[in-house]
Amino acid sequence: xxxxxxxxxxxxxxxxxxxxxxxxxxxxxxxxxxxxxxxxxxxxxxxxxxxxxxxxxxxxxxxxxxxxxxxxxxxxxxxxxxxxxxxxxxxxxxxxxxxxxxxxxxxxxxxxxxxxxxxxxxxxxxxxxxxxxxxx
Numbered sequence: 368x369x370x371x372x373x374x375x376x377x378x379x380x381x382x383x384x385x386x387x388x389x390x391x392x393x394x395x396x397x398x399x400x401x402x403x404x405x406x407x408x409x410x411x412x413x414x415x416x417x418x419x420x421x422x423x424x425x426x427x428x429x430x431x432x433x434x435x436x437x438x439x440x441x442x443x444x445x446x447x448x449x450x451x452x453x454x455x456x457x458x459x460x461x462x463x464x465x466x467x468x469x470x471x472x473x474x475x476x477x478x479x480x481x482x483x484x485x486x487x488x489x490x491x492x493x494x495x496x497x498x499x500x501x502x503x
Contacts, residue, residue: 439477
């Protein structure tokens with residue numbers, strides 16, 4: 368499963384892979400590097416993330432409904448920590464922003480940031496599902 372061990376790809380191949388990663392919202396090669404090439408570990412992390420993330424998002428929605436800025440920040444922090452593993456910069460940035468608005472107590476901006484985070488997570492979901500199944 369580890370690509371490029373025997374030979375390095377041409378710059379055109381690298382660019383194509385990078386553009387595909389951008390379209391998916393994550394960089395599989397970088398995510399694999401984050402776990403030192405352990406594809407099984409990456410698959411397990413993706414499975415756990417796909418299972419846990421909806422719970423964290425629901426926690427954010429409930430915290431927003433209760434006016435609980437600290438709860439928003441805590442759930443966003445959990446998502447941020449997990450999504451960081453997958454080299455998904457847009458989702459990471461959105462989770463980071465949501466956490467910040469929660470810490471600052473700005474629930475109106477936090478609600479907007481939640482919508483942006485959900486869009487970013489929806490973008491990476493197909494790639495995470497493939498990773499969870501052990502695919503490329």
